[in-house]
Amino acid sequence: MTDSPLGLYIHVPFCTVKCAYCDFNSYAGIEDLQSEWETAALNELSLWTPRLSDREISTVFIGGGTPSLLPGSSVRRMLDCVRSALRLSPDAEITLEANPESVESSRLAIYRAAGVNRVSMGVQSLDASELVFLDRIHSAERAQQAFREIRAAGFDNVNLDLIYGLPGQSLSTWQSTLEQVLHWNGSGPDHISCYALTVEEGTPLAARVAAGHVVEADPDHVAEITDWTTEQLTQAGYEQYETSNYARDGLRCRHNLIYWRNQEYAAIGPGAHGFIDGIRFHIVRSPRMYIERLRQIGAAFSGIAGLPSPAIAEAERVGELENLIDMLTSGLRLMEGIDEAALPDIYQQIRPVLDWAVENGLALRRDGRISLTRRGHAVANEIFVRLLEPDQT
Ligand code: SF4
Known part of the structure; x- marks a missing residue:
């Protein structure tokens, strides 16, 4: 467990x-x-x-x-x-x-x-x-x-x-x-x-x-x-x-x-989003369709991407880079920031963006963690856009 x-x-x-x-x-x-x-x-x-x-x-x-x-x-x-x-x-x-x-x-x-x-x-x-x-x-x-x-x-x-x-x-x-x-x-x-x-x-x-x-x-x-x-x-x-x-x-x-810590959550109800075992999923948005899908559960239903609800509209295994970006964009919203040493090796591809943020007073490194400064929080979206295009930094 x-x-x-x-x-x-x-x-x-x-x-x-x-x-x-x-x-x-x-x-x-x-x-x-x-x-x-x-x-x-x-x-x-x-x-x-x-x-x-x-x-x-x-x-x-x-x-x-x-x-x-x-x-x-x-x-x-x-x-x-x-x-x-x-x-x-x-x-x-x-x-x-x-x-x-x-x-x-x-x-x-x-x-x-x-x-x-x-x-x-x-x-x-x-x-x-x-x-x-x-x-x-x-x-x-x-x-x-x-x-x-x-x-x-x-x-x-x-x-x-x-x-x-x-x-x-x-x-x-x-x-x-x-x-x-x-x-x-x-x-x-x-x-x-x-x-x-x-x-x-x-x-x-x-x-x-x-x-x-x-x-x-x-x-x-x-x-x-x-x-x-x-x-x-x-x-x-x-x-x-x-x-x-x-x-x-x-x-x-x-x-x-x-x-914010990119941990797992199950989700039920129309339009709800969940994240389990590396799979992000969301349930159909329409309440009527939701009700209909759950009315029709039968023994033959074997799940979507291994998930049990017939009301799931989409389920996708998150790739390593995408997961890292999710981790950074949600974790950097927290004042506690992120433990850089715990990040996967692929982080090296993105690290220049955060080096740039540190050099420009938008982020700081302390005790092995990186977090945004107050100015960084104010322009967080700009930093997050750069994470998606690290080559532009
Ligand atoms: S429509 Fe409902 S959920 Fe949306 S902001 Fe208003 S009260 Fe909240």
């Missing part, structure tokens, strides 16, 4: 409203599929039993979409099935994503009794006009109340997601949002994720930008907000451990660390 942690991601595709900036695999208006989604997901989980019989699940992340729309009983059945079909570590981190408008005390109590021990809530902003711009349907008051309810239900590991760098956003509007959440319930959340808004292709927001109706924020202004945010959160006792993530008292997100 391997000691390396193994995560499990469960995708819940339901949302009340589809936000203009969102490119996640989530849908509004398909709540009628909830019970069939659950049946399919429970079936899919059981299919993983033989494949994962010698592995212990360290983290479960119920993400979406808006998992807090699920009835408590649905989450309970899901986690009971994880326990009976797979080997769940007794100290597993079990996260459920929530949105303020669907947080409900009675459901929270059931989630907690079912084993959920971490809640990650999408607050994004407390400014009324920004919330409208983002198509978010909660108010600042509702978000604060939801946080109170989460704490009252006994959750002592709570993340809040915030977005900055919105078109026209002033530093003071962002400061106001961040300073308020830091004082919610006296001491604020245990973990904060602060993401700079990115305009994702194919979203309504991208169409508005292309039509000239929305002008993206100036990158220098966004960089100024990023610097202020890091300083503010550090002073408030949060450790920045990843480009956009800050945690208190060692409460880093163990599940996301699995992604």
Whole structure:
């Protein structure tokens, strides 16, 4: 049995409203599929039993979409099935994503009794006009109340997601949002994720930008907000451990660390991505097709690339160079950086890019590890593009 942690991601595709900036695999208006989604997901989980019989699940992340729309009983059945079909570590981190408008005390109590021990809530902003711009349907008051309810239900590991760098956003509007959440319930959340808004292709927001109706924020202004945010959160006792993530008292997100450290995770639910035994795979995106594929499981089904789910759309063994680039692009997002000595020999092909980053003050080497400097984090994408074309450096 391997000691390396193994995560499990469960995708819940339901949302009340589809936000203009969102490119996640989530849908509004398909709540009628909830019970069939659950049946399919429970079936899919059981299919993983033989494949994962010698592995212990360290983290479960119920993400979406808006998992807090699920009835408590649905989450309970899901986690009971994880326990009976797979080997769940007794100290597993079990996260459920929530949105303020669907947080409900009675459901929270059931989630907690079912084993959920971490809640990650999408607050994004407390400014009324920004919330409208983002198509978010909660108010600042509702978000604060939801946080109170989460704490009252006994959750002592709570993340809040915030977005900055919105078109026209002033530093003071962002400061106001961040300073308020830091004082919610006296001491604020245990973990904060602060993401700079990115305009994702194919979203309504991208169409508005292309039509000239929305002008993206100036990158220098966004960089100024990023610097202020890091300083503010550090002073408030949060450790920045990843480009956009800050945690208190060692409460880093163990599940996301699995992604950033290029470790393994199984995945179920429409559109979910997984990585097992060197194979990256993703499940069909359409919730209806997902349900259909899992309805038709028959004895004749022998798996895709050795993986057990008939809902897998694609599965591919990752080549050595590709895996190394995945390792670098995700690992360099972490402040801990990467142990260079543990990298495979093929790293020598790419090493000149990181030598260039060190020479230019974008990365530093210390105690055998290489990590990005603050300036390096600000231009990480530029470094990552060079990793794909090392000859251009
Ligand atoms: S609530 Fe979250 S997952 Fe749902 S549409 Fe909005 S950003 Fe996307």
